[in-house]
Amino acid sequence: MNPAPVYQARRTARSVFVTVRGLRYHLLAWGDASLATPERPPLVLLHGWMDVAASFQFMVDALSADRYVVAADWRGFGLTDASGQDGYWFTDYLGDLDALLDHPELGLAGRAVDLLGHSMGGNVVMLYAGVRPGRIRRLVNLEGFGMPATVPDEAPGRYARWLDELKTPMQLRRYDSLAEVAARLRKTNPLLGEDKAAWLAPHWARQDGDGRWRILGDTAHKRSNPQLYRVDEVLACWKRIEAPLLWVEGDRTDVAKWWGHRYPRSEFEQRLAVVAKVQRQLLAPAGHMLHHDQPEALAQRLETFLG
Template identity: 70%
Template sequence: MRRMTAPYPPRRPARSGFVALRGLRYHLLQWGDAALATPARPPLVLLHGWMDVAASFQFAVDALAAVEGDEEARWIIAPDWRGFGLTEAPGADCYWFPDYLADLDALLDVLVPNGAVDLLGHSMGGNVAMLYAGLRPQRVRRLVNLEGFGQPAGEPHHGPRRLVQWLDELKQPQPLRGYDGVEAVAARLMKNNPRLAPDKAAWLAPHWSRPGADGRWQILGDPAHKRVNPYVYRVAEVLETWKLIQAPMLWAEGDLTDVSQWWGNRYPRSEFLERLAVVANVERVTLSPCGHMLHHDQPEALAAHLARFLG
């Protein structure tokens, strides 16, 4: 049997713990603690994307520690979203996007009740971060969005068809594929992202999955996440929220990201840039060579931008 690559050795290991949020046992990773936070260097909160986990940020956290030095370490917090990683699933048969906003709001009330944070989100997490920064501008000092593009605009006539699809999907199981071992999970991660180094895949695989009762490894994501959102994406409402963002924002993208792989010609990158223009203070950077998983492909380059932008 082929021997698995030795896992990546973290420079700054995380502390794993749980907190009660909105009736769920929420899993958090933390690097450092409140003693490291100051008004000029508030906690940095990292929000992962769909079918990902908080541990996905380990490489970027380590790269940031290398750039800033251990003596300048930040308090960094990364939750597993509801129904992902080690956070409980709510027991419902579908998920509602506003719950991510409410979960984040509750998390900050527990950990940082009287202050602002620096907020970074990747993909789905970037979309949550953008909306939250508009809805709670006093809670966000700096905002970083890693390829949280949003969605193609929904039209009213799409609504009935979307609701029918949702009703139909509620009646069907949404299984996730199982894997013969953790090595197979690591191989899947590298297939999803050919730029992910084998040692990082070997480290991430047991954080991204667990063995089930049958011995096969299962992705740590509630299959109900696969069901379609019953409502179309209302761009006008999103943009009105983005206009309320007060924090300086860093937008980071990879030069190899091709948005047509997700949406065809329904939502070109140029349309996203038009939307982004409503945000008052945006800096844009492109990492190369880099795809959608910026924090995996170019953690060192990303960390250099973060250290400069966050200050």
């Protein structure tokens, strides 16, 4: 059997390691700070759950102009240290992002940035743009829908479930080869090209001493979150967003598959309406991983929005 073709990156990223809130953080950087101007500030990219910074390579390659782009592996993902705690919380992601934007080695401190987040990362950047509105020039949310609303009566059951899970070791499946890792990526997202899956696999997994491959994600990410998702608090942040927002989604994304009737699309539209300046884009054919499915179309719309 012939090996799968491997995607050839157009722009070369360099790895950068910095200390953030006691953790060794890994970032990828394309270009350097000398490319940044007030009209074209640094573009900061933040990935979603069970993903890595390298996931944005295809979109960055499709940008027509060189610019300074930075993508971070969130804590407990990729090559960034795990938290060493029993779970991961939005407050820690906010703290990490704030520290990254102020870090003297990244060339981001003291200036507004263009900020993009996908899925979980999209949820984080929306909160951050409301908490620190002056730090964001343009904001991009790739399918960061938020979470279903909760009510206080759910708290006892969620705490109990979390306590039970603390007694059970969490595990992630391991794979015998990179080809199996690539196949796993394509099973999750059938629109992901074979060449892109082959390129992404070694960035998404690492080989252990026994020769098997493990996903670069802390198993603690699989535990239930005992904290309730308080929509009123989230919307209080969203209302304070000053930057223009570009909302992008794929035509094949069906939120009902994730949450059923607990979080209908109509409720998301009501939430998004509190943001003052919103532009929308729909990519087709594309699912939740739209930066994999339509990187060229996404890059084009991104550059038009960023100006």
